[in-house]
Amino acid sequence: SLMVSLMATALGLMAAPFLYFIFHHEVIQVHQAGWVVEPWVYSLMPLAGFLLFFITLHLAKGLGRLQAITAKAMLVKG
DSSP: OHHHHHHHHHHHHHHHHHHHHHHOOOSSOBTTTTBOOOGGGGGTHHHHHHHHHHHHHHHHHHHHHHHHHHHHHHHSOO
16 A cells, blocks of 8 residues: 555646646645645656655665565575
């Protein structure tokens, strides 16, 4: 579930500026905290999305290696 959440967040960050400029609608809305996302921030979101995307891929690779080490320790004799 962590990988799905991180991938969805990365893809959402990459898509946010396109949705903002096409539909002229705030994609990120945090009304209760009083946060306002300035329009110039939308130009930085794809960069953050690409960075999070590749970090997630490396995290998945590391998790796969960890599972392989665990499986080898539990299944291989000696």
